[in-house]
Amino acid sequence: MCVRGPVGVGVGDQALTRSLNSTTSSKSSLFIAVTLTIAILYFGRFIFIPLALALVFSFLLTPFVSLLEKAHLGRVPSTLTVLALCIVIAVGVGWEVTAQLLEITGHIGDYKENLEQTIRSLNIPRNTALGQATATMRELNKELDAAPGKVATANPSGAKTNPSTSHPIPVQVTAPPTNLVQDVHTLIGPVAGPLETAGIVIIFTAFILIKREDLRNRLIRLGGEGRLTVVTQALDDASRRLSRYLLMQFLVNATYGSIFGVGLYFMKLPHALLWGTLAALLRFVPYIGTLIAAAFPVVMALAVFPGWNHALMIVGLFLILELITANLIEPWLYGTHTGISSLAVLVAAVFWSMLWGPVGLILSTPLTVCLMLAGRYVQRLSFLEVLLGDEPVLSAHELLYQRLLAMDQDEARNLMEKELHERSLQSLYEEIVIPALGLAEEDRHSDAVSERTSEFIYQSMRELIDDLGEQARTQSTTGEAADVAKALSGSQLAKINIICVPARDGADELVGMMLSQLLQQAGHGADYIVIGTVHDMLEQVAQSGCHTVCVSALPPFAVGQARSLCKRIHARFPELAVIVGLWNFAAGAQKAQERIGSSCSDAVATTLSEALLQVRRLSAASDQPDTGKAVASSAK
Incomplete structure (x- = not known):
């Protein structure tokens, strides 16, 4: 219950008002300080x-x-x-x-x-436009030069001129004699400053x-x-x-x-x-x-x-x-590399030259470097580093999420394709796509984005993940990657079926989709389940005849759901190996294992690379050819 003050205003509203007033006051003080500094x-x-x-x-x-x-x-x-x-x-x-x-x-x-x-x-030809313009300008100059002489000789009224006024009386102005001090001052005056x-x-x-x-x-x-x-x-x-x-x-x-x-x-x-x-x-x-x-x-x-x-x-x-x-x-x-962006160098050159003249133009770059360093180490001046620095102000995952917020799917796709040429698909998913999904989840749960925008983000992410996975599969069909995939297809790893189950919502499903792509690249028979009711997802697990289940959960709000789903899977299919993925969990894998509990899961991973290692470890430790039959019988 919200406590009301004497005038009917909530405590939360009062705190928000004080916060807004403080922010406005801080910005006004900063503006006054900057203006005063420039004036000084x-x-x-x-x-x-x-x-x-x-x-x-x-x-x-x-x-x-x-x-x-x-x-x-x-x-x-x-x-x-x-x-x-x-x-x-x-x-x-x-x-x-x-x-x-x-x-x-x-x-x-x-x-x-x-x-x-x-x-x-x-030799500009006279018949061209430039030649004609040049000739015209020359004729105008001649006319202007001759005009003062014509005016002086012309007498439109026909009146007689006074001989005494036609010849001015010469006047000579003589300066007083100077002393040595004045001579020295005249000599060094222009260079005194x-x-x-x-x-x-x-x-x-x-x-x-x-x-x-x-x-x-x-x-x-x-x-x-x-x-x-x-x-x-x-x-x-x-x-x-x-x-x-x-x-x-x-x-x-x-x-x-x-x-x-x-x-x-x-x-x-x-x-x-x-x-x-x-x-x-x-x-x-x-x-x-x-x-x-x-x-x-x-x-x-x-x-x-x-x-x-x-x-x-x-x-x-x-x-x-x-x-x-x-x-x-x-x-x-x-x-x-001076740490300053090209636009900042240009703006600084104009600013300092207007402030201090030619000396400011020469000193613009060193002075701007000093301002940028002040913004890097002084919290109140951090905006200077953002404005003047050449470091990216948005990381790759923030830029991806920002483009999706702006509903610019084309630029988001171009960004992902560019990153895919510079890094592996696993690194792309771990360092860019999953953190971007984490930002989307935080904004969705805090109602910072509309339902329409949220649906667009998840649908665009799904299409991007599909395209990236297809490109990665196309690249792996040639060269050494094809030989590795062929060798793995005949190994024990290829006989293991793995299913990725989302713990809570669409973001968990998308990460499970990424993990299944990486498992398929590694030679595993992997697939993922679309988000649905827990009963329907468990039925799909039973029908798949899989040996390993990976529960996909993207924090911060999926830990409880992941623990509950893990317990239900373990209770219904005790023969299955269960891996819980708490993606990008800040406290690390050991703390994540404590949050989930060791009774319902065989392993806990916080990154896709850890999940791949856990799958390899569990598959190497298990040698049960009739596990699929056991799963099917327990489903009945």
Whole structure:
């Protein structure tokens, strides 16, 4: 009886209302926290961008600092040595690249003639639609260029012009003299922001490298109270994955840019160092970075060299390098697996680039890996792993059941056929089909699905099991499987008749159907009984003349029915060997034997493989040629 409160509301209803309010409040708090975090990252980007860069550089440089420490150089000297070397390399390459970039901007006008000749070499016929459109656009451009001159010379009113207004009086604005401080500010003004950011990054990186153990311990203390193991695993996983990924990616991209630049140098393309450095940097940008890196030298080749030969050679070099790097080098060194789905990488690139600009675009993948790891080890952030990770969010049996819930029998069939090509029929039944039936049973008994949907699921399962069994029999008629089946057909095992009896409902019948298929493949004379009344099923057992009965029961609600049916079979046919199958029983075979009891069954199995072993064991132990007659006489 439901106890009513003072206003006539049940206690169960009150608990449900509190649960719904708690869930809504939790979701609202999570939304507010995410929105606030994004706002902080955006408005505090002048601090967070250098800090993020410093973290990435610390992961990248930690192996080199550790290597110098093993040479007994000391933590601080090792850190300063590595940072000094990196700064020298960066300044040297940056100086040369900047000089080449300025040289290009100073000679843009010299490349105009070559570009025009290259475009004219396309020789677009004037009688085509594209040729006519091009000619029209050229005429419009000429008209627009001539329009200001015509307006200036035209005088539609015929009035005389005032000579004093036709010639403007020249005015010269003279700036006041500047001092040394203003000259320095004007000189370094455009690069003051990047230099300031670079200085902050260097300072952050130095302190993180020198105090990395202290920072690690503080993070563990901050988030590891009561969860020391989880936080330690998260930090180890993040540091190991990020450090290896960033180091390998840096080496691969640097090698890629070097080879690309050397190739351009031998093609006589000007400023090869600039294009090689650009290719190495842009490879950090997901998907579009390499395309942009290849586009710049192609345009440069069209501007410098007549014709298309050099441009096509650069495209060929790019394709060869990209195919080898993406399909051979990267999978061999560190794999393309970062734990992030392709869609998440793309969305992260857009998100971080909008939040932090070009720096966010380069840092998008490392930052997304950190977010995914946080979702893996922090329960409240588990949705991040689901959204960003590339692991299947639904297991195979959950996906099968979900497709059947959606009444998509075709996709369910395709999934099963695909799995059958990758595993055996027994493994397919044990690991996918039976767990999917277990989910269906739980939902059916809790009234989570309608009767119509439940009937569709069981009917579809029956058809799938029939088709899978037929495919397996077809495959076993050739090769070694046929020889094994032929050998078994003449053995003692083939003379044993086994009948599979469902304990409670259609799901038990379907598992019995699977077991009978596997027994037939093993050379046994096996069959199954369709669900019906206990009396009718016992009559079919009596008429079959079988030697062994396997009671099929799919938990969680079939244990009592299986025990009752087992006792009735044992009471009526004491000569029969009885095997009880409690499929996917969580506590294991020994606990299942205790639940069923040893007085009414000869063996208990929790998987199809265990059932096959028990059948083989019982058949090997029994040598009673007149058992069938005994069963028939007891039926009378």
